[in-house]
Structures are given as structure tokens and as C-alpha cells.
Amino acid sequence: MFTRFGRHSASQNSSLARVRASGSLARHNPPSCFTYPGLRSRYASFQAGENQSGHINAGPNEGILFFDNVSPMKIQKYLGFPMTFPDKAPGFLSYFISPSMTGTEPSKIIKNAATKSNLSIRATETLWRLKEGGAFVKFTHGGDASLSEVEKVLQQYLTDHPIKPWWSPLQGMSVSLVKGRPWVEDLFRLPTPRLRVEFVAPEPGSEPVELSQEKLYEFFRPYGKLNDIVVQPPDSKVLPRFAYLDYADMRTAVVARNCMHGFVIGETEGGGKSGTLLRLKYERKIKAHWIRDWIVNHPRIVVPILAAIVAGITVAVFDPIRTFFVKAHITRVLNIQENSWYKWIVGYATDFIPWHHKSRDDDGMEAVWDDRKQNIEQIQTWLMETADTFIIVQGPRGSGKRELVVDQALKDRKHKLVIDCKPIQEARGESATINAAAAGVGYKPVFSWLNNLSGMIDLAAQGATGVKTGFSETLDSQLAKIWNTTGTALRQIALDQRHKDDKDAHLPDDEWLEAHPDLRPVVVIDNFLHKSQEGGVVYDKISDWAARLTTSNIAHVVFLTHDVAYTKSLSKALPDRVFHQIPLSDCSPHVAKKFVLRHLDADVADDPAPKDGSPKEVPSETRTDLQELDTCIDLLGGRLTDLEFLARRIKTGETPTKAVHEIIDQSASEILKMYIFGIDDAESRNWSPEQAWLLIKKLAEEESLRYNEILLDDTFKSNGEKTLRALEQVELISIVSSPSGRPSLIKPGKPVYHPAFKRLTKDSVLRSRLDLAVLTELVKVENATIEKCEGELLRLSDIEGRPALIAGRVQYLLAKLAKSQRAIEKYELEMGACKKVLSREH
Numbered sequence: 098m099f100t101r102f103g104r105h106s107a108s109q110n111s112s113l114a115r116v117r118a119s120g121s122l123a124r125h126n127p128p129s130c131f132t133y134p135g136l137r138s139r140y141a142s143f144q145a146g147e148n149q150s151g152h153i154n155a156g157p158n159e160g161i162l163f164f165d166n167v168s169p170m171k172i173q174k175y176l177g178f179p180m181t182f183p184d185k186a187p188g189f190l191s192y193f194i195s196p197s198m199t200g201t202e203p204s205k206i207i208k209n210a211a212t213k214s215n216l217s218i219r220a221t222e223t224l225w226r227l228k229e230g231g232a233f234v235k236f237t238h239g240g241d242a243s244l245s246e247v248e249k250v251l252q253q254y255l256t257d258h259p260i261k262p263w264w265s266p267l268q269g270m271s272v273s274l275v276k277g278r279p280w281v282e283d284l285f286r287l288p289t290p291r292l293r294v295e296f297v298a299p300e301p302g303s304e305p306v307e308l309s310q311e312k313l314y315e316f317f318r319p320y321g322k323l324n325d326i327v328v329q330p331p332d333s334k335v336l337p338r339f340a341y342l343d344y345a346d347m348r349t350a351v352v353a354r355n356c357m358h359g360f361v362i363g364e365t366e367g368g369g370k371s372g373t374l375l376r377l378k379y380e381r382k383i384k385a386h387w388i389r390d391w392i393v394n395h396p397r398i399v400v401p402i403l404a405a406i407v408a409g410i411t412v413a414v415f416d417p418i419r420t421f422f423v424k425a426h427i428t429r430v431l432n433i434q435e436n437s438w439y440k441w442i443v444g445y446a447t448d449f450i451p452w453h454h455k456s457r458d459d460d461g462m463e464a465v466w467d468d469r470k471q472n473i474e475q476i477q478t479w480l481m482e483t484a485d486t487f488i489i490v491q492g493p494r495g496s497g498k499r500e501l502v503v504d505q506a507l508k509d510r511k512h513k514l515v516i517d518c519k520p521i522q523e524a525r526g527e528s529a530t531i532n533a534a535a536a537g538v539g540y541k542p543v544f545s546w547l548n549n550l551s552g553m554i555d556l557a558a559q560g561a562t563g564v565k566t567g568f569s570e571t572l573d574s575q576l577a578k579i580w581n582t583t584g585t586a587l588r589q590i591a592l593d594q595r596h597k598d599d600k601d602a603h604l605p606d607d608e609w610l611e612a613h614p615d616l617r618p619v620v621v622i623d624n625f626l627h628k629s630q631e632g633g634v635v636y637d638k639i640s641d642w643a644a645r646l647t648t649s650n651i652a653h654v655v656f657l658t659h660d661v662a663y664t665k666s667l668s669k670a671l672p673d674r675v676f677h678q679i680p681l682s683d684c685s686p687h688v689a690k691k692f693v694l695r696h697l698d699a700d701v702a703d704d705p706a707p708k709d710g711s712p713k714e715v716p717s718e719t720r721t722d723l724q725e726l727d728t729c730i731d732l733l734g735g736r737l738t739d740l741e742f743l744a745r746r747i748k749t750g751e752t753p754t755k756a757v758h759e760i761i762d763q764s765a766s767e768i769l770k771m772y773i774f775g776i777d778d779a780e781s782r783n784w785s786p787e788q789a790w791l792l793i794k795k796l797a798e799e800e801s802l803r804y805n806e807i808l809l810d811d812t813f814k815s816n817g818e819k820t821l822r823a824l825e826q827v828e829l830i831s832i833v834s835s836p837s838g839r840p841s842l843i844k845p846g847k848p849v850y851h852p853a854f855k856r857l858t859k860d861s862v863l864r865s866r867l868d869l870a871v872l873t874e875l876v877k878v879e880n881a882t883i884e885k886c887e888g889e890l891l892r893l894s895d896i897e898g899r900p901a902l903i904a905g906r907v908q909y910l911l912a913k914l915a916k917s918q919r920a921i922e923k924y925e926l927e928m929g930a931c932k933k934v935l936s937r938e939h
Contacts, residue, residue, distance in 0.1 A: 151282050153224060153233060160244045161275035162234045162251065163355045164203040165348055169264045170230030170288065199262045201270060203234045210254035218247055224281065229288055229351045233279065248274040273320065273352050277375065278359030286379055288351045290324075292317075292342040293380040296373050299361050303371035307338040312367050316357065316375075317342055321349025341380060354379065416582065419540050423586035426539020427514050427618060464691035465497060465684060465737065466505055472679050476506040476655070479677050483614045485647045486674040487667060488655040492681030493831060493847070495738030498657040499623055501681070512590050512618040514538065514583070514652075519624040521635050527572045530635070534576055538583045572634060580642035587618050587652045610650040618652045626660035628826070636666055644670035660826075661834060683735030683848055690726050692737070696744035697723075722752045729757040734848020764853040768793070772829050773867070783823035787874050788812055790867040792830060792843070797854035802843040804832065811878050812871065865934040872924045872931070879917040879924070886914040 155161050204220040211218045217239030224233040238247060251272045259269040294313065296305045308316075310326045317323065327341040344350040358377045362368030392399045425431045466473065472490075479488050490498050499515075507513050516537045524530040535543040592606055594616045601612060610617065622643065626636060643654040648671075656663065667676065684692065697716040717723060733739050739760065746756035772789040791812050795802055808817040821843070824830050828846035835841040845851045858864055890910050893903055 151280055152278060153235065153281055154278075155235060158240055159221070159235060159237050160247065161279070162203070162207075162236060162248070163231055163273050163275055163279075163352060164201075164206070164234060165231045165271045165273075165352050166262065166265055166268065167201045167203065167232045167270065168225075168227070168230050170228075170348070170351075201260060201262055203232050203272075206254070206260070206270075206272075207234065207236060207251065209258075210251050213254065214250045216242060216247065216250055218242075218250075226281070226355070228286075229355070230348070231351060231355070233275065233281070233355070244274055248272070268348070271348075271352065273356045275356050276360045277357050279355050280358050288347055288354075289379045289381050290344045290347045290350050291380045291382055292344070292350055292354055292377050293339055294342060295337045295339045295376040295378075297337050297376050299372050299374040304369065305337065305373040306362075306367065306369035308340070308362065308367060308373070310340075312362075313340060313342065316360075316362075317353050320344075320353035320356065321346055337376075350379070353377070415542065418542070419582050420586050420589070422541045423539045423583050424590055427512055427586065427590060462497070462500065462692070464688055464695055466501075468684065468688040469497075469501060469681075472501065472681070473505045475679060476502060480506075480510075480619065480653050481615050483611060483650070484677070485650065486671060486676055487643065487647065488653065488677045488679075489663060489667070490655065490657050490679045490681060491661065491663060492659065493683070493736070494659050494828065495736045495847075496659075496681045496683065497737045498659075498681055499621075502621055502655055502657060507619055507621070510619055513621060514587070514618060515621045515623060516639070517623045518635065518639065519627045522624075522627050527575075530572060531575050531579070534579050534635075538579065540579050540582060543579075573638065576635065576638045577642075580638060584642065584646060584651060587620070587646065588649075591617050591651060607650065614650070614653070617650065619655060620646060620652050621655045621657065623657045625656045625658040626663055626666060633666065637669070640667055640670040647671070661832060662822075664838075684737065684740070685735060686727070686730050689730045689733075689735040689740050692740050693726060693730070693744045693747070694723070696741065697747060716748075722754075723747075725753040729753040732757055732849070732852045733760065734851075736847055736849065739847065739849050760849060761852045761856055764847070764849050765856045768829070768850065768853055768857065769863075771827065772824075783816070784820045785874075786867070787871045788820055789824065789829060791871060792824065793854045794858055794864075794868075796830070796843070796845055796851065797858040800844065800851060801833075804840040804843055807843060811875055814878070861934055862938050865931040869928055869931040869935070872928045876921055876924050876928075879921045882917045883914050883921075886910045886917075890914075 153161060204223055207218060207220045210216070218236050219238075220234050220236050222235040224235075226232055236247075238244075242250075255270055255272060261267070261269040294308075294317075296307050298305045307329070310328060313326055314323065322345040323342060324345050325341075325343040327343070329335065329338050329340060342350075342353070344353065354377045357375055360375045362373045362375065364370055364372065476488060476490075490502055492498050503513070503515060521530060521533040521537065524533045531543060535541065588606075588610075591610055591613075594613075595602060595609055601609060604612065620643065622639060625639070643656075646652045647654050656667070664676070683689075694717040697720075729743070730740075733743060742760060743753070743756055746759065747753055751759070772784075772793075773786045791810065792802075792807070795807075804821075807813055807821065810817075813820060821830070821832065821840075825832050825846070829850070831844050831846050832840050833842040833844060845854065890907065893899075893907060893910075896903065
């Protein structure tokens with residue numbers, strides 16, 4: 098068992114004598130202070146062994162003990178890398194880990210044990226092992242007891258008097274006899290629970306023996322619980338031969354390494370003729386990429402878990418934040434202009450700075466609101482009712498729908514949300530659509546850019562695993578998430594108005610919301626069905642969400658639309674409801690004139706008074722050219738945007754007649770650019786220039802056309818209804834429905850378009866050019882008819898015997914062919930006249 102000490106006793110004695118003579122090894126009897134690196138001590142440090150050799154030796158009647166748990170094991174890891182100069186460590190550590198303070202001084206333990214057991218042992222030197230949390234103690238004994246008896250006495254003493262320092266309250270100190278020749282190094286190699294045991298020859302030229310698992314267990318199990326013993330594969334050519342010992346606890350591995358390193362197994366113990374020397378070192382288990390490898394090898398498990406984690410974080414962290422911002426957007430609590438102090442300061446400053454006041458853009462609208470007072474009161478009445486249906490305000494663009502609802506009917510409503518569908522529908526790409534929808538309701542933060550990235554990840558993972566990961570979200574799911582969060586915020590806003598002192602405060606939330614329709618927020622959806630022919634994903638989501646709001650009594654919903662076919666889209670969301678509808682038309686001539694006059698007089702209050710003290714001049718009373726307004730408004734119509742444009746031009750000094758003619762000329766130019774010449778790509782529109790020109794020419798002659806009469810025209814034989822709906826969508830025409838709901842009449846898209854159509858048809862060159870194009874298309878149609886008739890007649894002529902039964906069909910085809918021929922001749926005469934005009938005029 099102690100072969101190593103017996104074989105090298107002479108050399109150990111000489112080495113120890115040299116060390117003592119040189120004074121490099123401090124001695125104390127008994128030691129009054131532990132040798133601590135970095136602490137104030139009169140003793141040297143032996144982190145690298147005696148004479149920095151890496152070894153410590155024992156002479157006759159000497160032995161070496163290893164005390165465990167003397168200090169925190171990982172302290173060197175936190176103090177430095179590595180601790181090359183331990184003497185320069187902070188001095189304040191002595192108050193926390195000094196053996197004299199913690200009661201873990203090995204020399205004192207040896208002294209107390211010797212006193213109680215009457216054993217002649219004395220500690221001579223102590224070597225601190227900072228990174229292993231222990232210490233080597235060299236001791237002398239009188240020879241009356243063996244080293245194993247000394248070990249048992251000390252172990253029994255620590256069992257009877259356990260010492261548990263503050264860093265290890267459950268596991269106390271332990272002591273073991275060093276059986277080998279320990280290697281004391283100051284390398285930055287931290288302990289691990291795994292030991293690598295190498296079998297080497299104690300002398301050159303001899304052959305070591307590889308120990309079996311049973312022998313390894315016999316030698317190393319006394320130091321602690323072993324989890325596993327892994328021997329080297331038989332076919333391995335790695336030398337020296339080795340085995341792995343996996344301890345259950347790191348401290349037991351430290352004790353085994355320090356006590357058994359350099360131990361020589363004799364022949365009687367299975368070490369061969371010349372013995373086998375054990376060389377131990379800490380071995381780290383290879384764990385560099387096991388997490389990554391497991392994730393890569395189990396994507397079917399990992400990817401759904403990651404998706405669930407991301408979804409959970411989103412719900413737990415971001416959803417409350419987004420709900421807060423949506424509520425702030427609706428209640429405007431973060432808007433400084435809504436603050437009462439800000440309003441007071443602005444009002445107080447305005448009293449001292451009168452020129453700060455500016456005229457509003459809606460000057461003159463009072464006349465319109467007086468005319469539409471009944472509509473305003475009707476909307477306000479509906480908002481006080483519990484009917485769970487939509488309120489729909491339909492009218493052409495520029496008829497003042499938004500101003501009527503938001504500025505008038507909802508003027509006193511504190512909680513209202515206006516969602517404009519125009520920027521959402523016109524956004525390019527899914528990310529832009531999501532951003533526009535989120536901005537409309539104040540939904541933030543929004544990570545729309547992650548949608549494309551997650552889509553690529555989902556596609557790659559699906560190609561690798563064969564299943565969808567769920568990372569990517571479609572536009573439908575993203576929009577649904579935005580609307581659902583907005584619905585949650587609206588519900589919270591409505592319920593925040595309930596007080597515990599109310600009589601019905603005990604009612605459940607749903608019943609309380611149903612009982613208080615006047616406290617529900619109002620959602621205004623503007624520009625509904627804007628460019629609806631380009632896709633209805635956004636509108637379907639909005640209408641379904643609006644239906645949930647109304648049926649759940651969360652909010653009132655008001656739709657503002659110019660599309661007359663809105664019932665087709667909204668009936669999908671609420672198929673069993675009758676909508677509250679308010680149709681808006683253009684103003685009457687009387688209201689239109691009052692609007693223009695009030696708009697002209699709006700700036701008089703802000704103009705400085707004349708220096709001579711005379712009263713201010715009111716344009717409606719002083720300008721003589723305003724008598725032309727009656728005639729001009731008959732031409733311009735009652736569209737509010739056109740009337741405002743007229744008033745602004747009159748303000749600049751133009752006469753009403755000149756202003757109206759300028760507006761008509763501008764509208765004529767817009768018509769040519771937008772519907773005739775401006776679109777070169779036929780795929781980007783659902784009508785041809787010839788179809789648009791035919792409607793322009795007919796509407797110039799009559800103010801309205803019969804819907805079905807236009808469909809019977811040869812120019813509209815192919816997809817006639819689709820073409821008319823497309824032209825209505827772009828506002829060239831407007832389609833008026835009968836009381837039963839069927840399309841009945843076709844009118845110009847704006848009142849000003851009627852004189853603009855007349856202006857265009859008076860241009861002989863333009864009319865001849867476009868008529869020529871229309872006639873060319875008609876000739877193509879008749880030629881196609883003739884070609885079809887001739888082909889059928891040719892097939893009939895191939896019938897043998899030419900039976901009399903086909904005579905009627907032949908006469909029918911011949912009559913139809915003759916009719917088409919007469920039409921072609923007529924069209925060609927008209928084409929000739931058009932060509933003459935084009936050839937002589939410019």
C-alpha cells in the first residue's frame with residue numbers, strides 16, 4: 098500500500114533536508130496560522146509544490162494528509178485566470194475564508210485529535226490548494242501507530258466533531274491519507290467529477306498492467322460514490338492505456354485524485370512484476386455541442402416548442418403593451434392637445450395674441466349641417482339604442498360623410514376610433530398592409546418585418562421535417578390579431594366607465610354592456626370598399642370583426658362608403674340583420690350657394706379693420722359678380738369638394754363663371770388622362786377606351802342612361818356589367834339602383850362631369866378620332882358575325898342532298914349575314930367622315 102514512500106525514502110529525506118536548509122519550506126509546531134495565498138500571512142505559498150517542482154515528499158516517520166472542504170472550491174475561478182500571483186489577492190478575503198475565522202484550520206484539527214486520542218502526531222507543514230478547496234498537511238508521528246491508524250483517528254474525530262463551514266452547510270470537512278506521490282501544480286485546471294486514470298510503468302523499460310473494473314472499484318470506491326467506470330476499448334491504440342472514473346460528487350473526485358496520484362500497484366495487488374503506477378488527472382466531459390446536436394436531430398420536437406415559447410412570450414409580454422397603446426390611441430391620453438392644462442394655456446394665450454387665430458378649413462359647412470341636421474340626429478339616436486347592427490352612411494366621394502359622422506354626430510363622444518381603409522388597401526405588400534392596419538388603431542409594437550423572415554424559416558423547416566412549424570403567420574392571422582387586440586381594448590374602455598356605486602354594478606360584464614349602449618365606444622370605418630375590386634381580404638376581416646363588436650355589445654360600428662353594393666359584403670358578416678342606412682347625395686342648389694357664400698365670408702373676421710374706421714367689406718354683399726353663382730352652381734352641381742374648390746378660386750379674384758369654366762376644363766383633362774389615354778396597359782383596367790368614350794358621348798346628350806340599354810349595345814356585349822362596375826369604381830359614372838335594389842340608371846360620376854362630357858364632345862378632332870376607334874371595333878364585331886355565318890353555311894352545303902329541313906336555317910343565316918353587311922357599309926361611311934375631319938383639322 099505504501100510502496101511509493103518505502104522505495105523513495107532516501108531521496109525524499111535528502112530532498113527534504115535540502116529544502117529545509119534553503120529555508121523555502123516554512124515550518125511551525127504547531128502552525129498558528131494557515132498558509133493562505135493573497136492573505137496577510139508570515140508563511141509561504143506552495144501552489145507549485147516544494148521548490149516549484151510540482152511534488153511534495155515525505156521522509157521517515159512522516160506522512161501526508163489531504164483535508165477537503167477547507168475553503169470554497171471555485172474561489173480561484175472567480176479571482177483570476179489563473180492566479181499566477183496569489184499573494185496579491187485582495188486582503189478582505191481573509192474575513193470570509195480565513196481558516197482561523199471559519200474553523201477549518203487543519204493544523205488545529207490535528208492538534209485537537211492528537212490530544213483527545215493520546216496519539217503522537219504533529220503537523221509540520223501545510224500546503225494550500227486554492228482551486229481544489231483543500232490542503233495538504235505534512236505530519237510526523239512517533240512510530241507507535243501506522244499511517245492508516247492516524248487516518249482513522251482523524252476521520253473519527255471529524256465524525257464526532259463535524260466542521261461545516263458557511264459555504265458548505267450540509268457537507269463537512271473530511272481527511273484522507275495520501276497514498277501516492279501527489280502532483281501539486283498551479284495550472285488553471287479546475288476540478289471535475291470525472292478522473293482519467295492512466296496506467297504507466299514506474300521505471301523505464303518495464304511494462305504496466307491495465308487494471309480491470311473490479312480492481313479500480315476496489316481502490317477508488319472508498320473515496321466516494323462512483324457513477325460509472327469506463328475502460329478503454331480493447332482495439333484502441335491510444336497509449337498509455339487509461340480508464341475513466343465518474344464520481345457522483347466533485348469533492349470526492351478531488352480527494353481521490355490527490356490521494357491516489359503516483360500510487361504504485363504492486364505485483365500482489367495485480368500491478369505486474371514491476372508494478373503499475375497510477376497517473377490521475379481531471380477530465381472534462383465533452384459537452385460542447387450536445388444541446389445544438391439534440392436540437393438539430395429533433396426538429397419535430399424542438400421547432401413546435403420554440404413556436405409555443407415565442408407565442409407565449411408574445412401573449413404574456415407584448416399583448417398587454419399593445420392593448421395599452423390601442424387604449425391610449427382611442428382615449429387620446431397621450432395626446433398633449435387633449436390635455437386640459439394644454440387647452441387652458443392655449444386659450445389663455447389666444448386672448449393676448451389674437452392674430453394666432455386662423456380660419457378653419459370647414460368654414461361654410463354650417464349651411465350643409467343645417468340641411469343635414471335630420472341625418473345627424475338620426476345617427477345620434479341610433480347610438481343610444483341597443484340594436485346590434487351596423488350604421489351605414491353611403492354617398493359619393495366628396496359628399497362629406499366623414500365630417501358628418503365624426504365632426505357632427507360624434508362631436509360630443511369621448512371614445513371613438515376612426516379606421517381609414519384607404520391606406521390599408523393601397524399598401525404594397527403584406528408588411529406594409531400590416532403596418533397600415535396597426536397604425537390605424539395605434540397597435541404597437543409591430544414586427545411586420547419578421548413575417549418574411551419567419552416565412553422563410555417555416556419553409557425551410559417544412560422542407561426538412563415535413564411538417565409546418567407555425568412560425569410564419571399569414572396576412573389573415575396578422576390582421577385578426579390586430580383587430581382582436583383592438584376589440585379587447587374597446588371592451589376594457591367600455592367597462593372602465595362602470596363604477597361600483599352604480600345600481601347595476603353587480604351585473605355581469607356582458608349584461609352591463611347591453612344595458613348601457615350610450616357608454617359603448619364608437620368605431621368609424623371610413624373608405625369601406627375602397628378599390629374593392631383589387632381584393633377583399635382586408636374588408637372581409639374588418640366586417641367580421643365589426644360584426645363581433647356589435648353582437649357582443651362592445652362598440653357601435655359606423656361604415657362610411659361610396660360603394661352602392663356594400664350590402665353584398667356586409668351581409669356576409671351579419672346575414673340576419675337589417676342595417677341602419679343613411680344615403681347622402683349632393684347638396685341642393687340653394688344649400689350649395691349658401692355654402693359658397695359663407696366660405697367667402699369666413700376670412701373677414703381675421704382681416705384687419707380699415708384704417709379710416711369704416712366697416713369691413715363682406716364679399717357676399719360687395720361683389721357684383723356673385724350673381725352668376727346660380728348659373729355656375731347649376732353647371733357645377735352640389736358636390737362639396739367641387740364647391741369648396743370654386744369658393745377658393747373666387748377668393749383669388751376670379752369671377753364665378755371663369756372659375757367654373759376652369760374647373761370644367763380641368764375635369765375634362767382628367768377624364769381624358771384617367772379613362773381614355775392615360776392607361777396603356779389593358780390588363781390594368783377592366784374597360785376599353787372605346788367603352789368609356791361611348792358612355793361619355795351618350796351622357797353628354799342625356800343626363801342619365803338606362804342601365805340595360807347600355808348592356809344591349811354591341812360595344813358592351815362582352816363582360817358589360819363588369820365593365821360598368823369598374824367604371825363606377827373609378828368614378829367615371831355612378832349607377833343608381835331602383836327601390837328593389839336592381840341597377841336602374843347610369844349617371845355621371847360627378848355633377849361637374851356632365852358639362853365636362855359636353856366640352857369633350859364639342860372637340861371635333863377628339864370626337865372623330867374616338868368615334869373612328871369605336872366604329873373600327875363595331876366593324877370587327879360584324880366581320881366576326883359574317884365569318885361565323887359563312888362558316889356555318891359552308892358546313893350546311895356539305896350535307897348530301899341538301900334536305901328541305903335546313904332551308905329555314907340557311908335563310909336565317911343569309912339574313913343575318915346581309916344585316917351585318919349593311920351595318921359594315923354604314924360604319925364605313927361614318928368612318929370615312931371621321932377620317933376627313935382628322936385629315937383637314939388639327
